[in-house]
Amino acid sequence: MARARTGTISRKTTMKYNTLGNTEVQVSELCLGSMTWGTQNTAAEAFSQIDYALEHGINIIDTAELYPTTPLGAETQGDTESIIGQWIAKSGQRDKVLLATKVTGNGPKWIDDGKPITGEKIRKSIEGSLKRLQSDTIDLYQLHWPNRKTYHFRQSWNYDPSTQNTEETLDSIHEVLSALDALIHEGKIRHIGLSNESCWGTSQYLRIAKEHKLPRVVSIQNEYSLLHRLFDLDLAELAHNEKVGLLAFSPLGAGMLSGKYENSEIPKGSRRTMQDNLTGRYNEYSIKALHRYLSVAQEHNLDPSQMALAFCARRPFMTSTIIGATSMAQLKTNVGAATLTLSDDVLAAIAEVYQEYPNTM
Numbered sequence: 001m002a003r004a005r006t007g008t009i010s011r012k013t014t015m016k017y018n019t020l021g022n023t024e025v026q027v028s029e030l031c032l033g034s035m036t037w038g039t040q041n042t043a044a045e046a047f048s049q050i051d052y053a054l055e056h057g058i059n060i061i062d063t064a065e066l067y068p069t070t071p072l073g074a075e076t077q078g079d080t081e082s083i084i085g086q087w088i089a090k091s092g093q094r095d096k097v098l099l100a101t102k103v104t105g106n107g108p109k110w111i112d113d114g115k116p117i118t119g120e121k122i123r124k125s126i127e128g129s130l131k132r133l134q135s136d137t138i139d140l141y142q143l144h145w146p147n148r149k150t151y152h153f154r155q156s157w158n159y160d161p162s163t164q165n166t167e168e169t170l171d172s173i174h175e176v177l178s179a180l181d182a183l184i185h186e187g188k189i190r191h192i193g194l195s196n197e198s199c200w201g202t203s204q205y206l207r208i209a210k211e212h213k214l215p216r217v218v219s220i221q222n223e224y225s226l227l228h229r230l231f232d233l234d235l236a237e238l239a240h241n242e243k244v245g246l247l248a249f250s251p252l253g254a255g256m257l258s259g260k261y262e263n264s265e266i267p268k269g270s271r272r273t274m275q276d277n278l279t280g281r282y283n284e285y286s287i288k289a290l291h292r293y294l295s296v297a298q299e300h301n302l303d304p305s306q307m308a309l310a311f312c313a314r315r316p317f318m319t320s321t322i323i324g325a326t327s328m329a330q331l332k333t334n335v336g337a338a339t340l341t342l343s344d345d346v347l348a349a350i351a352e353v354y355q356e357y358p359n360t361m
Contacts, residue, residue, distance in 0.1 A: 145195060202242075
């Protein structure tokens with residue numbers, strides 16, 4: 001199996017880099033997402049995306065044992081990691097890229113019977129991911145979502161944490177961190193991160209790690225975009241003070257902010273052909289905000305995707321913004337956001353829209 005190094009950075013690029021948590025690892029401000037590889041994209045197309053991304057300074061790929069997700073299914077589960085592993089074996093460039101993957105939480109029955117994340121489950125999952133990725137080490141191993149109920153995935157409108165069992169949650173966190181600690185000592189993981197977590201949950205991981213001398217989380221991967229800015233408040237404060245930066249997923253609102261769904265269009269092969277409302281993102285409120293943001297881009301002669309990505313990248317808590325694409329044309333546009341600096345006028349216009357439509361999902 002290929003061994004990891006540090007994700008060698010190409011200096012022939014305008015890409016910027018951020019420090020991953022409290023480590024010395026430098027992460028490109030754009031991260032290559034992979035959840036369409038194996039369904040919407042072939043292995044050959046994925047290889048081309050990886051090559052292009054690396055040539056333009058991206059040094060991290062984000063995946064998960066659950067992927068691909070469009071559509072999600074038992075038949076294709078794990079195929080995305082396998083495609084990345086095939087690229088590693090073919091290219092011999094494991095040292096050029098940081099690999100970030102995730103262990104699945106309770107839910108999909110075809111992954112370990114849909115069990116919640118435990119030490120045992122992590123051990124089983126990591127072995128599967130390493131085999132598929134054809135690598136000895138995973139640079140960033142993330143918990144895909146908490147065992148307890150979460151306000152993510154459009155659940156904020158009826159979120160009620162009052163039924164949580166605090167003692168069970170804290171015991172689970174301690175067990176998970178202990179298992180991850182063992183895997184770090186075995187060399188199978190370098191760093192750990194969270195995903196779809198809350199401010200309280202993240203703070204408990206940090207507290208328990210400190211008290212028991214267990215590994216410290218270095219990142220949190222939550223949804224963030226012009227249309228979905230829950231991270232701006234308590235989590236932004238935690239990110240700053242605790243050095244746990246955001247890896248933002250869906251920075252284009254599942255493609256909405258590219259403008260491709262304007263005028264009720266649904267392009268062939270797009271995500272809306274499989275998920276008409278984009279898992280709750282495409283609704284009467286988000287559509288109104290979307291029109292306004294697209295107008296800001298048009299008024300300032302900006303590509304809407306690049307404007308949305310550049311906004312995310314400049315947020316002070318951002319470690320890396322995850323970009324995904326089903327075509328090379330989309331990928332090239334998204335990577336081009338690395339060279340864009342938004343003017344004060346554009347930022348003021350974005351702020352005006354946000355005050356009118358603060359949370360549309």
